[in-house]
Amino acid sequence: MQMSLPCVKQPDVITCKAAVAWGAGKPLVIEEVNVNPPQAMEIRIKVVCTSLCRSDITAWESQAIFPRIFGHEATGIVESVGQGVTEFTEGDHVLTVFIGECGKCRQCTSGKSNICEVLGLERRGVMHCDQRTRFSINGEPIYHYCAVSSFSEYTVVHSGCAVKISSVVPLEKVCLLSCGVAAGLGAAWNVADISNGSSVVIFGLGTVGLSVAQGAKLRGASQIIGVDTNPEKGENAKAFGITAFINPHDSKDPIQQNLTGGGADYSFECIGDTGMVTTALQACCDGWGLTVTLGVPKVKPEVTAHYGIFLTGRTLKGSLFGGWKPKSHLPSLVDMYTKKEIQVDEYITHNLPFEDVNKAFNLMREGKCLRCVIHMAK
Numbered sequence: 001m002q003m004s005l006p007c008v009k010q011p012d013v014i015t016c017k018a019a020v021a022w023g024a025g026k027p028l029v030i031e032e033v034n035v036n037p038p039q040a041m042e043i044r045i046k047v048v049c050t051s052l053c054r055s056d057i058t059a060w061e062s063q064a065i066f067p068r069i070f071g072h073e074a075t076g077i078v079e080s081v082g083q084g085v086t087e088f089t090e091g092d093h094v095l096t097v098f099i100g101e102c103g104k105c106r107q108c109t110s111g112k113s114n115i116c117e118v119l120g121l122e123r124r125g126v127m128h129c130d131q132r133t134r135f136s137i138n139g140e141p142i143y144h145y146c147a148v149s150s151f152s153e154y155t156v157v158h159s160g161c162a163v164k165i166s167s168v169v170p171l172e173k174v175c176l177l178s179c180g181v182a183a184g185l186g187a188a189w190n191v192a193d194i195s196n197g198s199s200v201v202i203f204g205l206g207t208v209g210l211s212v213a214q215g216a217k218l219r220g221a222s223q224i225i226g227v228d229t230n231p232e233k234g235e236n237a238k239a240f241g242i243t244a245f246i247n248p249h250d251s252k253d254p255i256q257q258n259l260t261g262g263g264a265d266y267s268f269e270c271i272g273d274t275g276m277v278t279t280a281l282q283a284c285c286d287g288w289g290l291t292v293t294l295g296v297p298k299v300k301p302e303v304t305a306h307y308g309i310f311l312t313g314r315t316l317k318g319s320l321f322g323g324w325k326p327k328s329h330l331p332s333l334v335d336m337y338t339k340k341e342i343q344v345d346e347y348i349t350h351n352l353p354f355e356d357v358n359k360a361f362n363l364m365r366e367g368k369c370l371r372c373v374i375h376m377a378k
Contacts, residue, residue, distance in 0.1 A: 186322015
């Protein structure tokens with residue numbers, strides 16, 4: 001007697017609202033978009049909260065891939081899963097991540113890197129597996145951003161670009177661990193490995209820079225100097241560990257001349273200015289000074305520095321997502337948050353409804369916020 005297999009209903013196309021960028025620097029438009037079902041090894045997520053990151057702004061102002069849905073710092077609930085997905089089920093709470101972890105490639109198995117060869121940073125506005133989009137309007141493709149695109153009520157991501165979290169964790173808070181806060185903490189702990197009693201200088205006191213400061217404070221750094229051209233950031237930065245503040249506009253001397261003791265043990269460039277990378281290198285001490293660059297430059301991606309800086313023993317390192325392997329490491333970071341061992345809530349300066357997404361862009365461009373959390377549902 002022949003047994004018939006049960007019929008499994010396939011997910012349907014979903015029509016929902018998304019904030020679509022139609023051109024560089026143009027206001028986002030709330031549109032009705034179609035979101036295709038997840039393909040093999042993908043999941044479709046109902047986005048609950050998403051926060052605006054500076055890299056969203058940088059890409060929106062300069063990149064040529066349009067129309068596009070930005071956003072990558074997000075939390076949500078799994079709505080459906082594609083073929084082959086066993087890690088997630090409908091109803092799971094997840095963090096999205098802009099770099100994934102396949103667990104099998106050379107980079108993932110090396111124990112030395114978080115730059116997955118399969119699910120690395122996606123720059124072409126498509127999905128990793130088939131180089132196509134899952135969004136469309138009237139049959140025309142709408143491109144993704146960092147393979148996440150969280151400025152949409154629903155999105156599709158590769159299952160390797162999502163991390164399952166407890167259903168009791170506040171989604172409106174931990175979305176910041178998808179990028180900014182995690183990136184700064186990881187740069188301090190994983191990339192620089194800041195030591196107790198050391199001196200640190202941080203260029204740029206946005207969310208990433210202040211997360212570096214928090215990481216340095218928790219590692220026991222004795223001096224944490226913050227550098228920013230916005231004078232309002234000086235006082236607020238103390239809550240995250242900054243012990244001294246320098247505004248370059250207040251002095252005619254180069255920043256590095258304002259540092260005593262022969263330079264800092266560690267310096268961090270968190271602005272996205274390659275010229276500032278050179279300044280950060282000069283702010284480090286000879287022998288063991290380490291500079292870490294985290295910012296995404298708008299222009300001039302090349303870094304220039306005198307070779308003598310390196311001959312004297314200074315080191316320059318890059319940091320992507322703070323060296324965290326998302327699936328392996330983010331659950332422990334979320335656990336630290338639930339135990340109140342790290343600050344996350346304090347970076348949230350604004351909570352906005354989805355329809356005010358352009359207000360969030362304006363606040364960040366004007367330097368009037370750290371993180372704006374955008375709530376997708378009313």
